[in-house]
């Protein structure tokens with residue numbers, strides 16, 4: 609694996625605030641990498657450290673093996689797509705896309721040709737003469753993408769690029785972005801606080817908490833085997849079990865996670881625990897059943913078509929032993 613971006617114990621402090629605190633991470637060339645975390649956890653600062661708009665207070669950043677210490681933003685082979693797209697309202701779409709080439713002194717004909725090529729790539733052929741105001745949110749997003757790609761960056765940084773879109777469009781664009789990344793083979797580094805977005809698009813996910821990486825891994829690793837309580841809580845809707853309950857459930861006296869979809873309701877002898885149903889929530893693809901057991905609420909996802917008990921009823925719960933995942937307490 610070749611590294612596109614490496615963080616070696618990178619910190620960025622603003623006065624007393626440790627926005628980024630001794631972060632180590634390696635982003636593989638050609639991968640789709642997500643930085644996921646709640647607001648204020650340091651994701652955007654990491655992105656700005658890669659682009660060079662921010663300088664580390666400590667540690668080192670390498671891009672394609674080269675130390676970025678003294679390398680200015682315009683010499684980093686990196687481009688950013690911002691959440692608000694930052695399009696020039698008075699320029700038409702073609703000139704917006706060609707802007708980076710104009711700055712480099714590329715002649716008009718060549719840059720317009722290249723701009724049209726990029727517009728075709730993001731499925732906006734024929735939109736070159738429009739102004740940004742004459743486009744939908746999703747189309748503007750694609751113009752911003754085309755404008756970043758025209759410079760042929762080796763790493764594309766995306767800061768909540770789908771945040772301004774409605775849910776349906778966002779899901780469609782998730783598929784498109786993923787397909788585009790695979791087609792181009794460029795390294796995409798993507799910031800989001802939406803766990804569904806990170807899990808569905810990324811090859812690897814770094815989960816941020818208070819300026820540090822709580823876990824880094826594939827979406828499946830982060831989802832199924834959260835390293836800490838924070839990750840279990842933030843990624844998905846896991847049941848987080850305190851040590852006493854883990855023990856009652858047949859595990860060691862440690863914190864553990866148990867996914868709602870890994871639990872089955874069962875009244876047979878295989879039941880490992882018992883609970884009283886306290887609430888039901890219909891979700892379309894299934895029903896989320898909340899049960900009270902051992903003084904704690906446990907959520908179970910019952911797939912559509914499987915009978916659901918009534919509120920107040922008592923039910924057994926069972927799961928595969930491997931579904932009970934023990935975590936570090938952090």
Ligand code: ATP
Pocket residue numbers: 622625626627628645646647648649650651652653654801
């Ligand atoms: P969001 O999802 O809200 O954008 P984030 O995870 O991207 O959050 P950052 O923007 O990286 O978080 O901010 C991390 C912390 O650093 C926050 O506490 C923020 O207030 C602080 N911070 C960021 N930039 C500056 C700055 N220029 N001056 C002072 N504090 C800053």
